[in-house]
Amino acid sequence: MWMKLENALSPMIRNRSILTQTVELEARELIKKIKQLKLDVINQRIEKKAISLIRPEVLDSWIRSFNYGLSVYDYNYAPALDKDALQQRCQEKASLLESAEPFIQQLSTMLTDSQCIILLSDEAGSMLRVLEGSKNLEDQNKRFKLVAGSIWNEATVGTCAHGISLIHGIPMQISGPEHYCEKYDDIFCSSAPIFDGNHNLSGTLSIVSPSFHQQNAHSLGLVVSMVWGIQKDIQMGFNKELLHLTLDSADKGVMTINKSGIITQANTMANSFFQQLLEHELIGMPYQSVLGPLPFIESVLKNSQAVFDTEVYLERWNQRITMLSVRAILDNAGQNLGLVLAFKKNGLFRKSSSKGHNLAAKFSFADILGDAPDLLDNIDVSRRFSRLDANILIQGESGTGKEMFAHAIHQESRPDGPFVAVNCAAIPSTLIESELFGYEAGSFTGAEKQGRRGKIELAHGGTLFLDEIGDMPLELQPVLLRVLDEKRVMRLGSSLYLPVDFRLISATNHDLSQLVESQRFRQDLLYRLQVLQINIPPLRNRGQDIILMARHFAQKIAAKQGIEVPELSDALLMALLNYDWPGNVRQLENTILYAVNVCRGSIVGPQHLPANIQEEVQHLIADTAEPASKNLPIKEIEKIFIQDALLQSNHNISDAALRLNMSRSTLYRKIKEYQLKTK
Numbered sequence: 001m002w003m004k005l006e007n008a009l010s011p012m013i014r015n016r017s018i019l020t021q022t023v024e025l026e027a028r029e030l031i032k033k034i035k036q037l038k039l040d041v042i043n044q045r046i047e048k049k050a051i052s053l054i055r056p057e058v059l060d061s062w063i064r065s066f067n068y069g070l071s072v073y074d075y076n077y078a079p080a081l082d083k084d085a086l087q088q089r090c091q092e093k094a095s096l097l098e099s100a101e102p103f104i105q106q107l108s109t110m111l112t113d114s115q116c117i118i119l120l121s122d123e124a125g126s127m128l129r130v131l132e133g134s135k136n137l138e139d140q141n142k143r144f145k146l147v148a149g150s151i152w153n154e155a156t157v158g159t160c161a162h163g164i165s166l167i168h169g170i171p172m173q174i175s176g177p178e179h180y181c182e183k184y185d186d187i188f189c190s191s192a193p194i195f196d197g198n199h200n201l202s203g204t205l206s207i208v209s210p211s212f213h214q215q216n217a218h219s220l221g222l223v224v225s226m227v228w229g230i231q232k233d234i235q236m237g238f239n240k241e242l243l244h245l246t247l248d249s250a251d252k253g254v255m256t257i258n259k260s261g262i263i264t265q266a267n268t269m270a271n272s273f274f275q276q277l278l279e280h281e282l283i284g285m286p287y288q289s290v291l292g293p294l295p296f297i298e299s300v301l302k303n304s305q306a307v308f309d310t311e312v313y314l315e316r317w318n319q320r321i322t323m324l325s326v327r328a329i330l331d332n333a334g335q336n337l338g339l340v341l342a343f344k345k346n347g348l349f350r351k352s353s354s355k356g357h358n359l360a361a362k363f364s365f366a367d368i369l370g371d372a373p374d375l376l377d378n379i380d381v382s383r384r385f386s387r388l389d390a391n392i393l394i395q396g397e398s399g400t401g402k403e404m405f406a407h408a409i410h411q412e413s414r415p416d417g418p419f420v421a422v423n424c425a426a427i428p429s430t431l432i433e434s435e436l437f438g439y440e441a442g443s444f445t446g447a448e449k450q451g452r453r454g455k456i457e458l459a460h461g462g463t464l465f466l467d468e469i470g471d472m473p474l475e476l477q478p479v480l481l482r483v484l485d486e487k488r489v490m491r492l493g494s495s496l497y498l499p500v501d502f503r504l505i506s507a508t509n510h511d512l513s514q515l516v517e518s519q520r521f522r523q524d525l526l527y528r529l530q531v532l533q534i535n536i537p538p539l540r541n542r543g544q545d546i547i548l549m550a551r552h553f554a555q556k557i558a559a560k561q562g563i564e565v566p567e568l569s570d571a572l573l574m575a576l577l578n579y580d581w582p583g584n585v586r587q588l589e590n591t592i593l594y595a596v597n598v599c600r601g602s603i604v605g606p607q608h609l610p611a612n613i614q615e616e617v618q619h620l621i622a623d624t625a626e627p628a629s630k631n632l633p634i635k636e637i638e639k640i641f642i643q644d645a646l647l648q649s650n651h652n653i654s655d656a657a658l659r660l661n662m663s664r665s666t667l668y669r670k671i672k673e674y675q676l677k678t679k
Contacts (some may be wrong), residue, residue, distance in 0.1 A: 034177040042066035065158035065180040078156045086149040098606030103226045117208040123201045125153030161189035162204040173220045183673035190220040192227040198258040253343035254393040257287050304328035306335050339475035361419040363407035385532045386412035393529045394507040396536030400509040410463040417462025422455050425468035456489045459502040470510035477522045539581040544640045553592040567603045575606040575617040639674045
């Protein structure tokens with residue numbers, strides 16, 4: 001609906017105020033309607049749920065703006081930081097400014113003829129960078145008091161794009177009269193939030209078009225693409241600092257925590273110990289839940305002064321860790337982003353270090369959710385393949401669960417051996433050779449003094465999982481082929497072969513035969529990889545599994561966050577069933593995480609879905625009375641809901657009939673009609 005609004009308003013955002021332009025009667029009436037709706041909403045003359053023309057985020061923003069005591073009719077001039085305060089704030093946000101500047105300049109070049117205003121704000125809405133395209137814009141900015149140091153947010157100026165982005169953490173576009181203050185009726189804004197390396201909100205990037213310019217939906221996409229680049233640059237800086245701090249901790253248990261004390265990363269050594277005690281993953285837990293309250297960690301969080309060689313007694317586990325080192329992760333401006341906690345080798349880790357790594361599979365076939373026939377067939381085939389000692393190639397789109405299948409196959413074939421996973425797409429081409437084959441001491445500049453075992457060597461006696469095998473550099477493919485043929489490996493810088501025995505499982509979302517045709521993949525290697533093949537179906541072809549997994553993820557998220565399990569409305573389930581899921585299971589889990597956290601009540605509806613998914617299933621949100629007619633036949637929808645009710649009731653007919661609001665005899669008839677299984 002909002003796209004219709006944007007398309008109608010865009011032609012009106014031109015040379016003068018909206019109300020003085022010569023516009024089509026329909027468009028002028030639409031503007032008047034929006035302005036009247038705004039007054040009706042803030043004066044409580046109409047309920048929000050009765051309005052379909054305006055997005056919920058905008059309606060809520062109007063109400064909040066009114067509650068702040070802001071005027072609809074007059075300028076709500078934003079307060080501003082003084083010169084010293086602005087300078088101090090820019091120093092604090094130096095990392096953001098440094099990462100954003102190249103993209104701001106690129107954006108400015110792209111918009112040279114459009115005379116847009118480019119804004120960079122911090123997380124409070126304070127303007128750190130204001131770039132005007134012309135003298136006219138500079139004059140208009142002064143009229144609005146939209147200058148560096150001004151604090152533009154919902155509480156100071158009312159509804160605006162970047163104000164909503166700051167609150168909801170989502171990209172936002174606001175057209176003319178959607179602004180709270182009518183003085184901005186001829187302004188069009190596109191904004192996207194920027195997150196730092198710890199996934200905390202750091203600021204926003206916005207494009208503002210005054211009365212003489214027109215934007216469209218592509219403007220928001222342009223802003224989002226620039227923000228992606230900024231965030232990638234920020235993350236690279238974060239990762240560079242993190243890598244520098246942890247390179248000399250490769251043989252220790254290492255955890256990183258953010259400024260809030262939440263564990264954000266953990267290496268194999270840390271996981272192998274603490275997961276034995278906790279029986280679940282470390283990431284996302286407060287460090288106090290694992291290590292207990294440690295004053296010196298809080299001290300490093302505050303003053304960034306490193307602590308070394310400290311013995312710690314873990315009272316909860318009755319264990320002692322010696323020589324714990326704690327160091328701060330600092331950004332380019334010297335701001336503390338979090339900590340690296342390194343547990344140096346001692347008896348605590350002796351068991352896992354005896355093999356170099358404690359590498360175990362995390363999933364079994366029981367962890368693979370779903371009842372779709374194609375999926376069950378794949379599980380059955382995979383179980384049978386587990387009993388064979390031949391190479392397996394798993395094919396499927398990104399996010400379908402290829403790695404889960406690899407873990408499960410390992411669990412049923414070589415459970416006592418290591419499971420070593422390598423993502424060929426995630427390792428730079430200059431490093432993948434040493435990562436796979438290892439190296440001897442002094443093989444190259446920067447090599448560890450004692451050398452390092454490669455992933456192939458570490459997989460001896462177990463399983464080597466090569467994910468994204470299609471991205472393996474062409475020059476390394478014959479070397480891997482030789483390893484598979486000869487069952488031996490030679491480290492870089494060595495002249496000796498080491499015998500290896502491992503099960504190879506590869507995975508890809510590419511068509512490897514096409515890569516062979518384009519000479520980017522060796523055909524002889526492909527023959528060796530695909531002795532046994534598994535093709536995992538995409539989520540969109542798995543019908544009721546979408547509902548099953550959505551409910552599972554909602555329960556998982558609720559348990560992790562300590563909240564009541566929310567109810568997923570029928571309208572939401574229908575929207576999920578009608579979406580294509582290009583990101584498959586991974587995207588579905590992220591979508592449910594988003595929806596559960598956006599929802600403020602106990603029932604999650606389609607309005608809580610991310611904006612891009614809402615656009616795809618807009619017909620279901622606008623009219624849930626006839627949801628099936630757009631995509632799925634009504635019989636198929638009914639079948640899916642009956643299957644879901646049977647699953648939810650553990651195949652108790654009385655309970656399932658009650659859930660479906662039908663008699664037991666009717667349910668039995670439907671089960672027979674659709675040839676459904678009952679226990």
